[in-house]
Amino acid sequence: MKKARMFPFERNRYFYGKLLTVRDFESEQKYFNDKRRLLNRLLFGSGVVAGMQVVAVDDKTVTVEMGVAIDYLGREIVVSAPVTLKLSMIDGFTNNEYKKNVYLYVAYDEKGREPVHSVGNSSVRGEETSEYNRFLESYRLYVKEEAPSPLSFEHGGLMEDIVTLYQDNDVRVTQRMPKYANPGDVVDVTLIVEKTLQTPRVSLAFEYAADGFDALGKEGNSVRFLEPGDKQDTEYRLSYSVKVQDRPGTIGRLTLNPGATELYVGDNRIPLDQTVSHSVDIITQPVAERILKDWYERSLDQAAEGYGDQNVCLAKIGLLQLGPTYMIEQVERVPFDEYIPNASLMHRVSRNGRTAASNRFYAESQAYDLDFGSKPELDVVYHPERNAFDFKLGIPKPQTIKDEISTGTVDIPLEKQDKSGLRFFSRGKRNYVTEEIMHGLGEGQVTVVVGLEEIPDPNAPVGSGGAKVYFGASDVFKDTEYEAVLPNITFGTLIYPEKGCFRIGMKLSGGTEAILLRVRWWAFKKLEDGSNIVVSGISEALNEAAATAE
Template sequence: MKKSRYYPFERNRYFYGKLLTVRDFESEQKYFNDKRRMMNRLLHGSGVLTGLQVVAVDEKSVSVEMGAAIDALGREIVVPSPMTMKLSMMDGFSNNQYAKNVYLCIAYDEKEKEPVHAVANSSVRSDEINDYNRVLESYRLFIREDAPDPASLPLADLSDQTVVLYQDAHVRVLQTTPRYVNPGQLFEMKLRFEKTLKAGRLTFKYEIDAHRVEAINGTTIVFQEPQDGQESEYEMTVLLRADSTAAVKASVGVQAGTAALMLDDKQLELQAQSVGEIGIVTEAVKERLMSDFVKQSLEASLEAPSEPCIYLAKICLIQVGPTYVIESVDQVPFNEYVYNTSVMYRLGEASQYRDEKAGQFVTKSKVKTLAPGQKPELNVQYNPAISELSFDLGIPAGGGSGIAGIVSGFIDIPIEPFTKIAVSPFGRAMKSFYSGEIVHGLGEGNVLIITSLEERSGDAFSDILSTGDRVYGGSSDVFKGSAFEPDAPEVKIGTIAYPQKGTFRIGVKVQQTNEQSNVRVRWWAYSAEMASTVRSGGNSGGDSLDAALSAMREAASAGSDAD
């Protein structure tokens, strides 16, 4: 079907006595169809609206479930009932080389129906006296055996640029980079490897050819398909940093003569390579992308292939004897979807909630005392599923033999029963208790002392849940009334350091009546150099934490080597 031209719009003007012909009625329908289709294209885009899942019903057949879509010309495609077809019976499927990936496509189609006797035609065409009374808006399912050019997909280059590094009948390597980044920004380049099943183990190694872009983890890129790999698609990310110069074009690709693409022991020859271009801009990237989109011409906004279609599924085939078997079906492989405004609103709400929570995470720490002379231990793990950062720190007994610049320990400070503590006029018990001088083992000079309230429960059930040992940082009354409320009394903790003696003292002020006989305080002492490292992490808490963790890892590594 030829590409439609929606504009300029022209409609009938009616007047009494006007002679209406076929042309007038056809233009009437065309006027409303073209306007609706142009609005579909501009307001909604193209892709699957709902349904149209592709399911393998047996080893050689697939079923397309009922659903609806909009094609690149804004025409509605409706599948009113499930359609089951054998792949080998579909248009475009060639009965050769069965070990391949094929793509199931759907396109808009029209069919004439209800043949009737055409009275007017009989006077001019004696051999054609029948015509059709209706036009049925329908669809056409067919197979394409070649993957589409990434640039041909709707809005493919809106925010990213995808170039083909290599392509043949069995392997395709794609590189995706953002269209715009800010000066000095860290960003990801994605490499996608598509292959046919049973094609062999894929290996790709090359040197990055970058201009105004720096590879953070080195310029050598290596991808090796797992030995037990049975996937038809893999993806890896490469971390890059943009140049600090603004208003310039950066580029990244494969350095000539360095690429080695292997399929098992067979080397594939790479020809001239495409290069991805990235604009380095000073304004917000989202604003620049939106500006580019709204400023493009109407012709560019309505650009569409002459025979538009939607890729419903990638079907991976393997050869078994003289025939083929469907191994897997990937739904809408190029993410051609259309989301209505209600869905976008809901997604926006969910995204906003995630953004608000993105900077929040729960920290969980556990400190244990190791035998004297044993190597110090530091294990830091982050679980993104529950936003939990856990620290497991093992310190050898004796303090001074721990990580260079960091020592830790605890002190039990005796407190008097609540009957002996004076109660303030506002009903709060307030009295201070102090430890003796504690030798931190870092020698003379200024140190940074960090303290927290430590609680140890002898409850077996708590031990099973790993909640028997708890260390409260900051004000423990935050957890009052919750399941996490400490059993220890509410206290304020203070410290006094004696730089010339290499010691310090801890004091606690009891804020409420209690029946406890002592309070356990966990302490960490940082040398002046280590404290400076922690504080120099920048203004953001995340940077400071990263600096502290980095310093602690380096110190732990150095301590292990020394041992």
């Protein structure tokens, strides 16, 4: 089948006495082949059906196992027996630098078999001629040393918007994000860095401008990638998330300006000379329905022949330079996921609920401690490929208090004495007992601690700055810069456990010029378990973090 076009179909019509020629027999074969291949192409797609694993036998040799594939024109490719070849002997391998990734492809190929004498041709030409008696539907293995464009795959441009930030012989940096999104969706943007094994470490930092999207995460609109120093991979992926704004019917754009982008390969900074931008349609229609709509609205020519020049990639082979030669470092099978799944298997997997349903989400969470008094933190990343949310929650540590506490003040006016000019308590002169004070901790035993509060300015409001509180004997600070202007007072407390209140008793050791004494008290009630306080703190942190995320 030399031509890609497989339609319209024309079938032989037989009748008695019909003269059958080569054209009729060829038409008979072409009719059935073309129809089967068209259905293969449209119903099943292209890729590996079974087998065809690529295995490195030694440093320079690979084996392709038995298997079946369907190419982009619907033709069946059958590898009927394992084939072992030196990489340098495969068509297309001209790698003199020995530092690249090479890509092994399989293609459909017809080969003539069984040459026989052609009686008809010899009568016409006069000399003996031969023709092949059979065609062997075979295959051809070949190597490409350049990575295929992500848009060269049929489904790539249908579901994702793919842009290339930079590409040369050793490094390619691309970025992908969904082509369609609904308002309010959290979508992943995936940065892909592909490199050869010998290329120095790659680092990339940029800031993006978003129109129709809100940045998520601590870094805002900044993205940084640094190749790990302890790895030797040829591909790295970094994902960050954006939230789609409520702007249905518009096109969202995510733009990377070369002036705000820094790309380093080793110590060399690579200049970027063009602005790249993603375009995402913000739609109210379910994304899956819109993708299927685009798929079904393809023309027949595009559906049947649009990728006719593309073949199935079986492996990406990483090569490592060893002096003047090379060795196979690693083999990645079917690197672009060109597989054809079995329909009955997919049905059973779907029925058993092992695939992510569109209306079911999964959550993965991780909590970490923050210092007491810090604001709670919430970072959410959505992974659409598995319908999963990744929550990272920072919770401030609770106070290490196992008691309930309440506090308050009591102001006690002093009465001036006529003879001495000094002031004492208005009743009982040197002794004073307050009225019942409700501590607010309910019934039960409490501990009350009492101190004398000093306010420099008598007219200052309660709780104003500059106040000091003295516990115990204040005369221990005498003759120091912290000496109190208040008299030395002895305190006592009387607790009423069943009434939930207490009294404060005071004894004044001498007179004072102050007209008002302010007594500060703290009431402590021991809890059987302090977990209520901790749970309450976590609940408040969660509520505040959720409000921040909204």
